[in-house]
Amino acid sequence: MKPSHIEHLGVAVKSLETAIPFYETILGVKCYAIEEVAEQKVKTAFFKIGQTKIELLEPTAPDSPVGKFIEKRGEGIHHIAFAVDGLQDRLNELDAIDIQLIDKTPRKGAEGLNIAFLHPKSTGGVLTELCENPNK
Numbered sequence: 001m002k003p004s005h006i007e008h009l010g011v012a013v014k015s016l017e018t019a020i021p022f023y024e025t026i027l028g029v030k031c032y033a034i035e036e037v038a039e040q041k042v043k044t045a046f047f048k049i050g051q052t053k054i055e056l057l058e059p060t061a062p063d064s065p066v067g068k069f070i071e072k073r074g075e076g077i078h079h080i081a082f083a084v085d086g087l088q089d090r091l092n093e094l095d096a097i098d099i100q101l102i103d104k105t106p107r108k109g110a111e112g113l114n115i116a117f118l119h120p121k122s123t124g125g126v127l128t129e130l131c132e133n134p135n136k
């Protein structure tokens, strides 16, 4: 994948209203953005830690990826996201070595990034996201 850095860690939470003040207290930084990603049925809240971010994820429906995750496993780390260049080329390379792609082509995610997910069944149980900043 040749990532430049960890773009963010996604953390599934039941309630942003409860989780945001908690993270603001323990991290000592303010949440700088809240955004709903309707397509993913999720509301997100972001914190910056150096070059990396924490993305809190509150499901807006029980039948969403994050809603199902919380139902099965409870709150906790949901995915790791790597920053890459040439996202489509990276996906093609991973496909060629039989890594299961959830997204065969990039789509739009939070903060205007182009994103694609890899299936946790083919990445050692870790849901993995690749992100490319189109404005870089």
Ligand code: CMX
Pocket: 010, 037, 040, 042, 044, 055, 057, 065, 066, 068, 069, 072, 078, 079, 102, 109, 110, 117, 119, 120, 125, 126, 127
């Ligand atoms: N990390 C690790 N494993 C996960 C997982 C996660 N986040 N989410 C689901 N799984 C596992 C389940 O535990 C289950 O394993 P078992 O078969 O051993 O029980 C398996 O994957 C299938 O889970 P499921 O609940 O039946 O869910 P689906 O197959 O319907 O979907 C997945 C799983 C990963 C394909 C789906 O969640 C997905 O497409 N995720 C990508 C999109 C996403 O997560 N969006 C939310 C974040 C959006 C954002 O960051 O903006």
